[in-house]
Every structure is written in C-alpha cells, then in structure tokens.
Amino acid sequence: MSTQSIPAQPLAARAPGRRRRFGLDLARPSRRHWLGYLLLAPAVLLIALIIVYPLFISLDLSFQNVGIARLDQPRRPFTLANYERLFTSAEFWMACWVTFKLLVIVTGACFVLGLATALLVNNRFRGRSIARLFVALPWAVPEVIAVVIFAWIFDSSFGLMNWLFITLGLTSQTINWFSDPDAAFAVVAITMIWKGYPFVSIMALAGLQSIPEDFYNAAKVDGANAWQRFTNITIPTLMPVLGVTIVLVMLWVFRDFSIIYVLTGGGPLKATQTLSIMTYEQAFGFFKMGYASAVGIVTLVLCVLASLLMVGRRAEAMY
Amino acid sequence: MKLRSSRIVLYLGVAATCAVLLFPIYWLFVTAISPPADLRSLPPRFWPDVPQWQVFSRIAEERPMLLWLTNSTLAALGSVALSMTVSVFAGYALSRFRVRGGQSLGLFILTAKMLPATLLVIPLFGIFRSVGLIGSLWSVVLAHATLIVPFTTWMLKGYFDTIPRELEQAAMVDGCSPLGALFRVILPVATPGLAATALYGFVLSWSDYAYARTFLTNAQQSWTANLGITTMKGEYVTDWNEISAAAVFVALPILVIYLFLERYLVGGLTAGAEK
Numbered sequence: 140m141s142t143q144s145i146p147a148q149p150l151a152a153r154a155p156g157r158r159r160r161f162g163l164d165l166a167r168p169s170r171r172h173w174l175g176y177l178l179l180a181p182a183v184l185l186i187a188l189i190i191v192y193p194l195f196i197s198l199d200l201s202f203q204n205v206g207i208a209r210l211d212q213p214r215r216p217f218t219l220a221n222y223e224r225l226f227t228s229a230e231f232w233m234a235c236w237v238t239f240k241l242l243v244i245v246t247g248a249c250f251v252l253g254l255a256t257a258l259l260v261n262n263r264f265r266g267r268s269i270a271r272l273f274v275a276l277p278w279a280v281p282e283v284i285a286v287v288i289f290a291w292i293f294d295s296s297f298g299l300m301n302w303l304f305i306t307l308g309l310t311s312q313t314i315n316w317f318s319d320p321d322a323a324f325a326v327v328a329i330t331m332i333w334k335g336y337p338f339v340s341i342m343a344l345a346g347l348q349s350i351p352e353d354f355y356n357a358a359k360v361d362g363a364n365a366w367q368r369f370t371n372i373t374i375p376t377l378m379p380v381l382g383v384t385i386v387l388v389m390l391w392v393f394r395d396f397s398i399i400y401v402l403t404g405g406g407p408l409k410a411t412q413t414l415s416i417m418t419y420e421q422a423f424g425f426f427k428m429g430y431a432s433a434v435g436i437v438t439l440v441l442c443v444l445a446s447l448l449m450v451g452r453r454a455e456a457m458y
Numbered sequence: 459m460k461l462r463s464s465r466i467v468l469y470l471g472v473a474a475t476c477a478v479l480l481f482p483i484y485w486l487f488v489t490a491i492s493p494p495a496d497l498r499s500l501p502p503r504f505w506p507d508v509p510q511w512q513v514f515s516r517i518a519e520e521r522p523m524l525l526w527l528t529n530s531t532l533a534a535l536g537s538v539a540l541s542m543t544v545s546v547f548a549g550y551a552l553s554r555f556r557v558r559g560g561q562s563l564g565l566f567i568l569t570a571k572m573l574p575a576t577l578l579v580i581p582l583f584g585i586f587r588s589v590g591l592i593g594s595l596w597s598v599v600l601a602h603a604t605l606i607v608p609f610t611t612w613m614l615k616g617y618f619d620t621i622p623r624e625l626e627q628a629a630m631v632d633g634c635s636p637l638g639a640l641f642r643v644i645l646p647v648a649t650p651g652l653a654a655t656a657l658y659g660f661v662l663s664w665s666d667y668a669y670a671r672t673f674l675t676n677a678q679q680s681w682t683a684n685l686g687i688t689t690m691k692g693e694y695v696t697d698w699n700e701i702s703a704a705a706v707f708v709a710l711p712i713l714v715i716y717l718f719l720e721r722y723l724v725g726g727l728t729a730g731a732e733k
Binding site: 172174175176178179181182183184185186189190192193194196197200207208209210211256259260262264266270272273274275276277278279280281282283284285287288289290291292294296297299302306333390393394396397400401414415416418419422423428431432435436438439442443446 | 465468469471472475476479480482483485486489497498499500501502540543544545547548550551552554555556557558560563566567569570571572573574575576577578579580581582583584585587588600601603604607611636637661664665666667668671672684687688691696698701702705708709712713715716717720
C-alpha cells in the first residue's frame, strides 16, 4: 500500500499569472494536501450522514426503552435493560447457536466447493473461459431470485427435491421442508452455499493465476507429484487470498437478511433465526427498536471480533 | 493413451460441475415457460411440450412488473450516481494525496462493510420517518449508498493506484490544474475501472431487499422488483410459473451485465486478491 508518496516537484513551475486567479493555489506543493481534504470532504460528509450518525443513533437507542424510533421525541432515560434482557433470553442464545451453525456449515462448504471448482476450471482445456464464466454465474443471481428458485425446488408438494428423494428411495413420504426445523435449516444452508461459493471460486481463480508456472515446473523437475505440488505450492501461495475470502464469506453469512427472511422468515420454531433476522424481527415485527438495536450492536461487535481474530494484523489486506 | 483418458475425465468433470451448479438457473427458466399443469405433474418435465412464452408478456400486463423494474432501475441509477460522485474524488484523494486521517478513514470504511444492514436499517427508518422519506424511492437511494460507497471508494482507489502518477504530473507540467488533470487525463484513462465500479454498485443496489422491504412496503407505487417478487410468493399457494417469469425479468439484466462484462466486474472484485 505504498500509495502515499509526496507529490512531484515540477508543480511549482507553473505560470505565475494563473496562480493568482485562485485565492488559494491548490497546485502548490505546500497547499496540495488541502486539495486532498477537499476531495475527501463529500465522501466523509455522506458517510457521516448516512452511516456514522445512524450508527450513533442505534447505539443510543440500544440504551433506551424505545418502541418505534422517533427522532422528534425527547430521549428516553438511559437504561441497561435491553442488554440485560438480551443476555438472559433463550431466544438470543438460540439465535447465536443458529448463526454459528450456519457460519461453520456455509463457510466450510463454500470454501471446499469454491476451491474445488476453481482448481477444476484452472486446468487447460478447450472452452475454459466459458466454463469459468458459468461456474461463477450464481454470484450474479440476486438473493431474492435464488430464494424463488430454491423455494420451488424444495416445494412440499411438487418440488423437485421431494421427487428426487422418493425416486431414489430415500424417503417414502414427501418431506415438508419448511415446517421441519432441521429440514428448513438445510434448505437455508443449501441456498446460501449455492449463492456464496462462486465468490470463493472467483477469488481462488484470481489467486491461482498469480502463481507462476515456473514454481510447478521446478517442482516437477525435483520429482514432486501432483499432490505434493498442491500441498506445497498451491495451498501456501493461495492462503493469504483464501484467508481474506473466508472472512468475507463469514461476514456475508453473519449479516445476511434476504435469503433467510424470504425463504423461512426465521422459522419454523426459530430454527433459522440468525442474529440478523432476530434484529429485524424485533424492530419491525414486534416494534421493539431499542431491544433490536441492542441485538444489532452485539452482532456488529461479534462481526468485528470474528474478523479480527481471523485476519488479525493483516486486516489491511481486506481492502 | 493415459493422457487421452485423463482429458476425458477432465471434460466430464467440468461438464458435470457446470450442469449441477447451473441447473437451478435452468430450472427457474423452464418453470417460467411451463404450463401450470406441468408443474403439478410427477415426474417433473425438464422441458415443456408446449413452451408458454406468452407468460412473460402476460405478467408484464397483469402485474406492475414494468413499474417495479423502473423503480429498481431508478433506485440503482440514483444510488450509483450519488456514490460514484463522492467515491471518485475520495478514491483519488486516498490514492494520490498524503491526507491525515486517510488510514483511519480506510479502517472505518472497512468496518462499514461489516455493518449488518438489519442494524443500520433501524436508525435510518427513524431518520427517514422524521423527514418524511418513508415510501419514497429517495429513502432507498440513500440507503443503498450505505452499501455502495464503501465498495466503490476502495475499488476506485485501487484503480487509481494502477495508473502511473507520471501521467498527471506531465499534464500539470503542461499547465493543467490538479483537478483539470483528474478530469482530463486520469478519468478518461480510468474509464474501464469507473464503468466496472459503477456496474458493481448497480448490482449491489439491484439485489437489495432489506431496505426496500422496510421503507417501501406500504407504498406500492414505489416497490422495487425484488420487493414486488416476494409479494407474489404466497404463504400456502404460489403461482410458480408466474413468480419464476417475474424472477427471470429481475435476474436477466444482472446476468447479461455479468456475462458480457465479467472481466471488468471480476477484475474489480479481485483487485485486492492479486496483490
């Protein structure tokens, strides 16, 4: 990230006549950093207005007993009740457990599937570029559309999956996927894996392409077999990219709303209610925005902690 | 001989992988053009005897599909325009200037990517309610900017980093002002990067559901396509061919963008990965 070097000197050699036209000559090296701030100002202002200020409000809300957030009303008294209620509620711990299960299963599967796909299409063969295009296609499918697809495939009466299961003799009766807690969880996980793995394969492919062919040739000369080349060259060189990718996939699972909400709404029996869904349900289903903000703040803290743990000091690489 | 068979295995493997992974998209399309009776027959038909192409024109007439698509487009264009305007300058500043606090701004943008939309949506709802934006597309434009700005700023910074700074130095030696150099030299050179970044923002906005669901539910005339589609999914009964046809409408623009501009989109996505 060696991007912040000092501006070049020839700038001073500009026509003096033009310089006087502006009150503040932004091209002069000593003034140049002013221009930097000026260029950053709109972004900082926008971010402050639509991200920082709202974030501050939700932190504030989480310490109040608020039903529906209104800015034109006086602040309610400070209270820790939301957090106390949160940590003693079984629903919260259930949501944590569901989030954790989903994180492990979806991230793990996306990782394995994405890496395997990337390795497969990284081979040389005719039509390789088309194959690469296709294997990453689900990345471009909007989440709500993915939900439509899988809700129909797992439909309880005429869904493809029930037909497949019965044809293969796995079950004798149709499974009602969305009323059984475990089955609903499986459907959510499968939908998320299908939507999420292409990101891993896109990133892994980019990483694979940056490994010089010479590494492999040298290893071949030294008599390394394919498996040894994979474990000693491919995996170590890919690791930095894969580490960042895994964190990004995890964050996506952590925060996802559309897939779970449209597919199951968090049910049945809250079996698919992650922290994200719980936040939304409390805020816009039960209109307990103070409590919901507390759930959301805890989610955010967990997100930050988890990614710090995973990436550690290499956080910069995530840019 | 051994080489031959290993190639066959490779082709089979690629074909099988593509088939399994792409099947859901194919199935969506087939469902849309199947007559409703086919969808209630087992075993399922993997291609209808009589494709019902008219389903697309039917839902365009009977449902406010075009209105939804227009709203989605407007929301995406608005939020992309807003985000790109601020991101171009910010990305350039972060790439070229030694700015105090630049590092911490970077860290902040990184955390902004971790923000759960379900957390941010609560205060935004409060703010938009007090200024009367609930139900208006503007609420979604602003909310989508929270998704887009963190991405576009860093993507653009990455693109600007790849452009040699000698370019604008030469322009300034020739009498360009620093802003003139940005507009006349750097931006034209960065056009592919700008386009890719804008498209990426478009995809982010187009795919959103959480914000539209929260701010627009009670204002049918401003429903975006994703929100509209979810209202077609009934709790007990769903017209699967109609909802699939609607889904094709919504997915198509993004899929087309992806198929033709994959290089640019993926290039932006993986710019950090190749470092």
